[in-house]
Amino acid sequence: MNGPSTGRGPLGPAAEALLIPVGALVAAMLLFGLFIAMLGQDPLAVYGLIWQGGFASAFSWQNTLSRAAPLILTALCVAIPAQAGLMVIGSEGALALGGLAAAVTGHLLGEASPAGVKLAMAGAGMLAGGLWILLAGALRQYRGVNETISSLLLTYIAAALFNHLVEGPLRDPASLNKPSTDPIGTANMIGSIPGMDVHWGLIFGVAACVLAYLLVRHTTWGFALRVVGGNARAARLAGLPVGALVLGACFFGGAASGLAGMVEVAAVHGSANASLMAGYGYAGILVAFIARQNPLAIVPVAVLLGGISASGGMLQRRLDLPDATVLVLQGMAFLLILASETLYGRMRLFRGAEAGA
Amino acid sequence: MASKRSYTRRDALRVISGASALSLIPGWAWAQTKLTVGVIYVGPRDDYGYNQAQAQAAAALKKLPGIKVVEQEKVPETTDVQKTMASMIEQDGATLLFPTSFGYFDPHMLKMAEKYPKVRFAHCGGMWTEGKHPKNTGSYFGYIDECQYLNGIVAAHVSKSKKIGFIAAKPIPQVLRNCNAFLMGARSVDPKITCQLIVTGDWSLPVKEAEAVNSMVDQGVDVITCHVDSPKVVVETAEKRGIYSCGYHANQAALAPKGYLTGAEWNWLTVYQQHVKDALSGAPFKNFVRGGLKEGFVKMSAYGKAVPDAAKKKADATKAAMLKGDYVIFKGPLKDNTGKEVIAAGAALKQTDPVLEQMNYLVEGVVGKV
16 A cells, blocks of 8 residues: 555544544435435434434434344454455355254253253354355365355355255244244243343344454464465465465354354244344445444444434334435445545545645 | 124123223323324335235324324334334334234234233234233234135136146245135136146245246246235236236236236225224224125225126125125135145135134145145
8 A cells, every 4th residue: 555644643543543434424414414305304303313213312222232233243254254355245144044053952952951052052053154154265265266256155055045944844833924943942042131122142242343353453363364364375475374264264254143143043033034034144244344344343333323223213203204215324324434435544634744645 | 982893702801801901001192193003014115015005004094083103114023123113112102003024923022012011012914822922912814815716716717728827925824825715716717727836935036026927927827926025026027928917915906907807905904993993992902803805804906907797797706705704715625736635525614714824735726836
């Protein structure tokens, strides 16, 4: 990279990392206000409703956080392999299979002690999700198959496999019109965070993000991974086990998604059924990209997305706006945040005079 | 306000058993609004299908004085719908909810019903079970297979190839019952007719639905109907290929001015009005409501231009019998398409029979597999 300056302006790089995305968000809100005015609605009222729906009260915060929770884990499925230079977009499939594995494990162990069953479900979910994404990594590492395409195609295979098993061999005969696996039993459900109406997926997600951040930024394994991401050939020349690193990153990413599937089963649905595939995996891709593949940035980005989606309901209910209105806001916000990336290192305010070469 | 429906013994028991606590509904959020109703859809409101059928009833409710309707569309069957229900209750003051998608019931609606015991939850589908589910929840559904039977009668009159087609989302009881009724209606006119079944695998797969229509047309099928969330693609593709179609969920006549024969439509306003009336008067919540043509839960689309008089006559006669309420579609002897007897000779399963809700077979004449 030859453009960006490394000098220092009146404000430091930390302020840059905060102010640029926030500025982009403000710009997106202004644009959205214009769009709303064109629809004949009052932009100020809309801003008020967005605030009220997503962030104004304890209730709306819980609404926002519960929508953000699954996205944090699925975004990690993209962000961890990205450290090794892989663009994996198969989180939806890993989530589905992780959920299925967890549901089957929970049902099989149904009578054992709940703590053990929960642990086994989490393990099974992570293993299934991890192996699924590892498959994409192995195809890339050993057969030269583009991992973006293969992980996307693997998602279709996962969905087909999932539907076949849930509607066939693993179907609970009592689930007539909504085919599901056998229930894991109420004793094995993990429930909500005490005092909040948000499930444990939020805590798992935040913990996984912190863990991933430490792993990537503060261990030799993480350093090696980033070397592979920077230049795989150079990493190999330096004697790094590139294959193992790539496969490991894919496994950890997939395991995060698999855990998201386990949480959906054990905290929400109580069994595996088609509702697991609600698009969390795809939304996670968006979150990871906006967070610039930084595990710690995933949390606020997911909360932002959750808040927009919570507010979207408010806009629909109060102003009779279609659901697509929210997609417009989401699109504008994320497009501008991504576009604002080009500003890094190019503003004198943050990085001194010789920027923009 | 007294209910139009006469009270059954079950209703009376429910009152005694304390469900009347529901009448203690708290103060309203808006001064002039006597009741706020929340309606939640899994897909877009203008899908020419399942969601539109519900949205039409919601739109009609909005016109009633003192009723405020809040709506939210494209809500997935996850914690999203739980939060949407809670938002309608906490932020909009809704006390009667219609979460319309089948997958909203368990666990989402049940969980919210426990949390908000004074709110009435009316779910579309057949899941509510006495003694198992809370008293402030309930199911409403309709015997739309009656309309599919009538679709079949009309289809048989216009089909030249004697092959008709049914495109299904999933091989589940509700769907199989519709497919079987469609063929049995057709066979009541011409016993040689067969019905090709294609299962797409999910409720909304427009590409597969179009492929299914095309492959059926290539095989000589000349009348088609379906059970998917939005029949739009099926009906449009059929029109493009120059064959006839029968609608489902809502009226799709505008999509196929030439080939649309008639259609099986929901008439949810009947149910919505009943629940609104009960909520306003404080009458106990009717947990389990079902009905067919007779009760006004379902209706037929107006006949299209291509429907011959003979078809109208025969369909209208059968409809008249159904409106009287004693028409039996599923009666023995009835074989499935593997030759196994599924209903013994002499047995007649009335529309209300719960056995029909476990249907897991395709009747003789349907080409396809469950």
